[in-house]
Each structure stands twice: as structure tokens, then as C-alpha cells.
Amino acid sequence: MGKKFWSVAEIIEIFNVDQNFIEDLEKENIICRVSTEKTSEKSFSLNDMERLRLAKIFMHEMDVNIPGFEVILQMRQSMIDMRKQLDTILEDIASHLQIALKDKMD
16 A cells, blocks of 8 residues: 655655745645654645645646635535535436336336
């Protein structure tokens, strides 16, 4: 299984960002360091890595500011939630159709 947590130094190297960028995202609670059992140093989770990746794209490459990025994250989460709801509805419909077809065949 892959790595679950990354240090600040690893984040800086992976994303080619500076410490201030990370601190700005932490101040706005976009990312949040966590303590792990392996080390006393706080690290970032896979979810934070994804948020950092998106932040770099939107903020560095597209000049979106932090409030704009927060709106993008909220919209993204809403879309993910709606997709989960749609998947549940479709699974329910498929289940009902299977039952109806089975009953019709019997």
C-alpha cells in the first residue's frame, strides 16, 4: 500500500511550493497537519495532498485567490456528494428493475 502521510519538506519538494504557501492554506483550514504514530512531526494526509495539488493548479497557474479556491472546493465537494446520491438512486432503480424482471419471468 502507498504512503499515507507526507512531511512539509516532502510537500515543498513534490509540489515545488514554498513554506508560505503551505502556511496560507493551513491558516484558511484548507489543509491541516496531523500527528502520526510513526513520528512526532505533524504530517499531511492523502486528502491534504489532493487539496494542495488543486490549490497549486488554481492559485499558481490560474491566479485564483484563496477565497475563490475555497468556493471551488465547496462546489467540488457538492458535486461529489451529488454524484454519490445519484449512484445510490441508480443502484436502487437497478435493484427494483431486477426484482420486477425476476417476478415477470416467474
